[in-house]
Amino acid sequence: MKNVRRGYCAEDTVLFGEEACRILTRCADDIKYLLERGYPFRSALTFVCNHFLLQERQRNALLRVCASEEMLAQRRAKQLNELVDGCSVHVDAFNAVILMETALSGSMLLKGRDGCYRDLSGLAGTYAVIEKTDPAIERIIRRLQEHKVGDAVFWVDAPVSNSGRLKSHIAEKAEELGFPVDIRMVHNADTELKKQANVISGDSAVIAECCSWYNLYEELIADIPGAWVCEF
Numbered sequence: 001m002k003n004v005r006r007g008y009c010a011e012d013t014v015l016f017g018e019e020a021c022r023i024l025t026r027c028a029d030d031i032k033y034l035l036e037r038g039y040p041f042r043s044a045l046t047f048v049c050n051h052f053l054l055q056e057r058q059r060n061a062l063l064r065v066c067a068s069e070e071m072l073a074q075r076r077a078k079q080l081n082e083l084v085d086g087c088s089v090h091v092d093a094f095n096a097v098i099l100m101e102t103a104l105s106g107s108m109l110l111k112g113r114d115g116c117y118r119d120l121s122g123l124a125g126t127y128a129v130i131e132k133t134d135p136a137i138e139r140i141i142r143r144l145q146e147h148k149v150g151d152a153v154f155w156v157d158a159p160v161s162n163s164g165r166l167k168s169h170i171a172e173k174a175e176e177l178g179f180p181v182d183i184r185m186v187h188n189a190d191t192e193l194k195k196q197a198n199v200i201s202g203d204s205a206v207i208a209e210c211c212s213w214y215n216l217y218e219e220l221i222a223d224i225p226g227a228w229v230c231e232f
Helices: 018-035 041-051 056-065 069-078 093-104 133-146 163-177 189-193 204-209 216-222
Strands: 088-092 109-111 117-119 151-157 181-186 229-231
Touching: 018 041, 018 056, 041 056, 056 109, 069 204, 088 093, 088 189, 093 109, 093 117, 093 133, 093 151, 093 163, 093 216, 117 216, 133 163, 133 216, 151 163, 151 189, 163 181, 181 189, 189 204
Parallel strands: 088 151, 109 229, 151 181
Antiparallel strands: 109 117
C-alpha cells in the first residue's frame, strides 16, 4: 500500500497563503457578481482569472468554490439538518474517500460557499489505494454509526482504475465495524446519486439535483486536528 500524501502540492503554501486568499476572495466575489448578471459560469471564471493572472491550481479552486446565489439556494433547498435514525444513506464513494484521504494527508481542502468541502487531488479517472484509505473509510463509517444510520449504499465509479480494490476495502472495513453496506459498481456514480435521498457527497452537481443531502463532511473535517482548510 502506497504511503503518499493525497492531494499534496508544495506550491499550495504560496498559491493559497494569506495574501493569495485575499485575492481569491475578491475573485470569488467578482465571479459571483458576473454570474448574477447572466454571464455563463465558464466565461465569468475565465474573465476574472485572466484579469488577476491566476495559476491553474487557483483557477481550479475557484471552479469548485464559486456559485451564484441561485445555485446556492438550489443546493440549500435539498440540504438536511439531520439524518433520521435508521435511515439508508447513499455515499459518493470516491468523493468521500478521496476527500478524507486528502485531509488525513495534511493536504489542502477547500470550503465552498455552499458549506461543502472539496479537494484538488485531480485524479482524473485514476486511483490507487494508499496508506490513508482504510483510516478514511473507517472515519466515514464510524460517523454514520454515530448518527444511527441503518445502512449505507456506497456508489463506486467502475471505470476508475482500482475501483474494485476500493470496493474490497470498503467491504472489509464495514464488516470489521459491523456496519451493513451495499456497494454498487456503476458506470457513473453521479447519475445514480442524483436520483437518491440522504446523499453524502460534496459534488456540486449531485447536491443540486439529488432528492436530499447531508453535509457529513463538515463533521468529518472537524474531527481532524489541524486540517488545512481554505475558504474564500
